[in-house]
Amino acid sequence: MEEPAPMEEPAFRPTHVAPPDGLASWAAPDPEQPASPLDALLPLQxxxxAGDWAQVLCANGWTTWVDGRLLISLPGIPPTATGPPSRTADPRPALAEAEGALARYRSLLEDLAAGGADLETFRDRAHGLRVGLVVDGERLWVFDPVHDRWCFCDGLQLHTYAVGARPRPPAERPSGADEPTRVAEP
Incomplete structure (x- = not known):
């Protein structure tokens, strides 16, 4: 009896999908070269x-550039039974960053109110300080200034909710800013 032939690895294996609202695309990592938008939930590899930009291969064989911060990751190989599944993005560091930024702003306000600084000094010291946080019961929205995006937390992990600007080239991107994108919900 012959052994069955091993299964070949597929040529296209999606790693991500486009967001539910579709996704803008560009011919190159350059905002001045727009291309056709991608359909909602289109499988992508x-x-x-290049910085915030991601080059993707679409299910139809087309290659294009997109804002990589908006890609929705597909789950990889399921975890083995030997350990608990890992979380994609722990919300605690983002909360700690928001707490620190809020404390810095509060300190600047107290200094202004006490007469230790004038309005111009206050504006100079507050320049570039960005913080955003909304808590509604178990739901959390937090601004991530390192990646210039709003994230939503469902209690287990952060999900990209909205981004602040067009993707930045690698030279303008903060170091250590290449974290995984979010995992698609089953």
Missing amino acids: LIGR
């Missing part, structure tokens, strides 16, 4: 990165 990440093939390269």
Whole structure:
């Protein structure tokens, strides 16, 4: 009896999908070169990165550039039974960053109110300080200034909710800013 032939690895293996509202795309990692938008939940394979930009291979064989911060990751190989599944993005560091930024702003306000600084000094010291946090019961929205995006937390992990600007080239991106994108919900 012959052994069955091993299954070949598929040529296209999606790693991500486009967001439910679709996704803008560009011919190159340059906002001045727009291309056709991608359909909602289109399967994509990440093939390269350049800062916030991601080069993707679409299910139809087309290659394009997108804002990589908006890609929705597909689950990888399921975790083995030997350990608990890992969380994609722990919300605690984002909360700690928001707490620190809020404390810095509060300190600047107290200094202004006490007469220790004038309005111009207050504005100079507050320049570039960005913080955003909304808590509504178990739901959390927190601004992540490192990646210039709003994230939503469902209690287990952060999900990209909205981004602040067009993707930045690698030279303008903060170091250590390449974290995984979110995992798609089953």
